[in-house]
Amino acid sequence: MMVSCSDDGDKVTTKESILNIKSESNHNLTQVGFSELIHNKDLTWSSFDNPSKDGWDSEHFANKAQDQLSVITNIIKGTDPTTDIKPVTEKVLFTTIRPESLDLVYSDKNFQVHRQNAKPLNINKGAELFLKNLNNSEISTSEEIQVKFKIIDVELSKNEFKSTQLYSVSFRTKESITDERSVWEITWDVNQKKELKISSLNVIDYERTIRKSSEKLFSDCTESIFSGNSSYKEQLSKGVNEWLEKLPAYAMLNRFGTPGMAIGDINGDGLEDLYLCQEPGIPNKLFLQNKNGTLRDVSKEWKVDWLEDSRSALLVDLDNDGDRDLVVAMYGNIVIAVNEGNKIGYEIVSVIPTSESTSSLSAADYDLDGKLDIYVCCYAPNKSSDAVAVQPMGATARRFVYHDDNNGPENFLLKNETDSGKTISFRNVTDETSINTNNRRWSFAASWEDFDIDGDPDLYVANDYGRNNLYRNDGGTFKDVAAELGVEDSASGMSVTWADYDLDGRQDLYVSNMFSAAGSRITSQKEFKPDADLGTRKRFGRFTRGNTLFRNTSEGFIDTSENAGVTMGRWAWGSRFVDLNNDGWQDLVVANGYLSAADNSTGDL
Structure with a gap:
């Protein structure tokens, strides 16, 4: 394995297992059984992803624990219409989930950060009180909520299962944005049906960060900056999934969707310009910055709309003449183009053979x-x-x-x-x-x-x-x-x-x-x-x-x-x-x- x-907190995956599905579907593949899965519609992913069958009982119970944590997630978000307390035993012991005795460790005009101190948390008891701790109206009634558990450690014995998980919740109200993170140490009771219920919960490493405004720190201005160019809608607004289905992929890096970029003032007007590498068969793009902050596409005019698979770029002065030349890592080569200055445009002066999968410069x-x-x-x-x-x-x-x-x-x-x-x-x-x-x-x-x-x-x-x-x-x-x-x-x-x-x-x-x-x-x-x-x-x-x-x-x-x-x-x-x-x-x-x-x-x- x-x-x-x-991962998403539940399943194991790798770059290779994702990338090899299509490339090896017509060849013998014995490592994970993708070929059989593709050609036999009666088979399901669970036929292969079966930890218990593979002798990994700890992962089997980790999956069950994740299911129960999903129930807890719904309670925290206020999306569970019932008061079902299935995830816990009736006599569950737990520390306060959102501690109030915190130390202020950072504060400025935008943020406050509080962390759990060394003072022991109170021990609470009972399923009803546990549910009350989970169902916090400040969180459940907020405008945006994101809750996530990631189980990072497990320990399995005969009648008991322990798990350690990272817990995070972020929510936005009309006045602020709050992010809370902690580690939950959980002991699960395992009944005769191999079902899990929380018998104890200890919260450690709690941290609360409050943004003193409901406004986001950053705004996505991509469309407003690029939309004046037809290449934005036709090319840049599409993702790697779009291109992988249509274009040839020569190197392993094509499947990663990681073409590079470079920023620099190429025409000496004091404004930073942008060069974008692209996947094979899609023209690279050069954008000059306008005084109002928008960008205009000059790729063809500057003779750099190359179609070769490009992974990385530099805008640097290679000949010490005061303007920025262009270096682009392509499939099997490094292309060097000199900035022609007053002539407006780049001229290729050297192509240096390298690896087929040049990743960066x-x-x-x-x-x-x-x-x-x-x-x-x-x-x-x-x-x-x-x-x-x-x-x-x-x-x-x-x-x-x-x-x-x-x-x-x-x-x-x-x-x-x-x-x-x-x-x-x-x-x-x-x-x-x-x-x-x-x-x-x-x-x-x-x-x-x-x-x-x-x-x-x-x-x-x-x-x-x-x-x-x-x-x-x-x-x-x-x-x-x-x-x-x-x-x-x-x-x-x-x-x-x-x-x-x-x-x-x-x-x-x-x-x-x-x-x-x-x-x-x-x-x-x-x-x-x-x-x-x-x-x-x-x-x-x-x-x-x-x-x-x-x-x-x-x-x-x-x-x-x-x-x-x-x-x-x-x-x-x-x-x-x-x-x-x-x-x-x-x-x-x-x-x-x-x-x-x-x-x-x-x-x-």
Whole structure:
């Protein structure tokens, strides 16, 4: 059973199990039985997803517990028309679900944050009082409500089942928006019919955040900014599901729906412009910003409406002439186009062969010669989706070490050797700079930063399926010091961002991974990989924890993720440090989700 995954709190899934359904439906597929499911209409998903049949009684009861938590969810939301108290025993013991004795830990003109203090909560008894605690009119009568439970740990004995779950509720009234989060420790009574009822509940780590206005912090202005262009309705307003059914998909990354973007002032008017990469067969887009904040499509006029599969882009000055040139990672190549300045438009000056699945680009002057160099991240091995000889992708492939794979494609470091005549050119210096060490991972993202404050930029690379890299720049050559400094963060790395979050003068590091409630439950059970050593089991368990915050100190890095409360970013594709409220402290924004339900029932985003 594969576990490093995001989930809806109930079932286990992976990127690969989703992606391989269509690509392998006409081939022998024995790993999870998708082929049989597709071709036999009498079979149901429950025929395959049967934890009890597979010997996972703990997961069987976790599913039953989730059903009861759904009943509790309806009571909290006020959508249960009855006073049915099926989820609990008559003599249930429980602490207060919404504690009132809280400490104020943060306050400004927009927010107040209160947290549970060390004072013990009162113990309450009885089903009727429990129901009263759940049925809070402030929540149930609010205008918008979202309630979610994620079971993250379970323990099964003969007549008792224990579960630990993350609980969150958000609701909006006419005066405010409230977000409450806590951890519920539940003991379930198991009767002779194997039915579950809560016999005790302990609430810990309660936190309440109140937005002192019912207005949202951000407004979606996409349509108002783009709608003056026909390409908005015809192209940009459609999602990846639309294009996957119509367009060829060459590389594994096409199924992820992650074409990149770049922002920069390309025409020197002081306004930031936008370049959008697109899926194969759909033209890339370049938008100039108007003075009123709207955007106009100049893709064709500027000669950059390329149809090739594009994953990432940079708008940077490569020839030091004062305007921004364009770098685009395409299927198998890096395209470099010079900004022609007064001529209005870009001209392709170089096409550099790379991997079929180039995932991202980052630029810095690593050798301090005054010219920007480029680091190229690559994800999957070439021909991983060759139509002639279909191969399983990622963790479903043979000889794949899920928790520590080292058979991915090479990343590249390209040195800028633009001459005095302004002819842009690059040379591959991956080997000669020693940045080829540990360079066969599945890389999603990289970011440059002078973490050791010695005057040159160092590089952190976030890798899927295992260890990350921190390449320390030693005067133009590199050494991977990730293990030495404790920042390998062996998990499903998908993005990286730097900032001095504690204001000590050193740049700290935040890495986006995947949080999985189901994975967290499973990897802690004795049934999971019983023949593996403890170290390997812990490595798998680490995949489920989520995002990581590393504090940079004079002695190296310290993992402060759990103390800071920043691990649960769900299926986190990207993150950024940013000072949202202009108070001088760096906040975190995490972009998450994948193929979410139309009603956003997963709570992502």
